[in-house]
Amino acid sequence: MNEILLMMMMLSLQITMQPAGNYHPIPGEYVVPSAPPSYEEATICHQPGPPPFNPGMEAKPMSPYPPYPAGTYIQPVPMQPPVTVQTVYVQQPVTFHDRPVQLCCPRCSNLTTTHLAHTSGALAWLSCGGLCLLGCGFGCCLIPFCVDSCKDVDHYCSNCQALLGSYKRI
Numbered sequence: 001m002n003e004i005l006l007m008m009m010m011l012s013l014q015i016t017m018q019p020a021g022n023y024h025p026i027p028g029e030y031v032v033p034s035a036p037p038s039y040e041e042a043t044i045c046h047q048p049g050p051p052p053f054n055p056g057m058e059a060k061p062m063s064p065y066p067p068y069p070a071g072t073y074i075q076p077v078p079m080q081p082p083v084t085v086q087t088v089y090v091q092q093p094v095t096f097h098d099r100p101v102q103l104c105c106p107r108c109s110n111l112t113t114t115h116l117a118h119t120s121g122a123l124a125w126l127s128c129g130g131l132c133l134l135g136c137g138f139g140c141c142l143i144p145f146c147v148d149s150c151k152d153v154d155h156y157c158s159n160c161q162a163l164l165g166s167y168k169r170i
């Protein structure tokens with residue numbers, strides 16, 4: 001009986017010693033610490049942990065290169081394969097007539113216009129023989145050798161004088 005009285009007295013003494021409006025902590029509830037955290041608690045315990053994993057958000061791909069230091073920016077140069085330009089000149093087959101033609105000389109590799117040289121060919125000789133058979137004497141049978149339209153045509157390069165082709169009338 002005396003113990004119960006003693007406990008009731010101590011309880012009433014505790015209640016009267018606590019100031020009015022004091023917060024009574026309930027078990028299971030978060031207790032707000034009355035004193036501010038010490039310097040070690042504030043500096044050690046506030047290191048950020050790994051960010052929570054969000055399954056809905058796509059993970060940011062990690063760059064294989066280390067980040068550049070602040071203040072320097074290097075323009076990334078895309079690697080391009082070296083372009084090699086190879087020019088191939090294809091010599092078109094040139095058909096020679098009795099007029100100058102413009103072509104690339106295979107000997108001196110210059111673009112040139114051929115100059116013409118007329119030579120007595122088969123047409124001139126056949127014309128001469130035909131005129132002789134028709135009775136054209138006194139040198140008239142030699143007229144085909146003086147007419148360019150009866151002669152063959154040789155084409156020469158204007159730069160190196162190389163024979164580039166011939167035009168045969170027959």
Ligand SMILES: [Zn+2]
Pocket residue numbers: 105106107108109110112157158159160161162
């Ligand atoms: Zn030439």
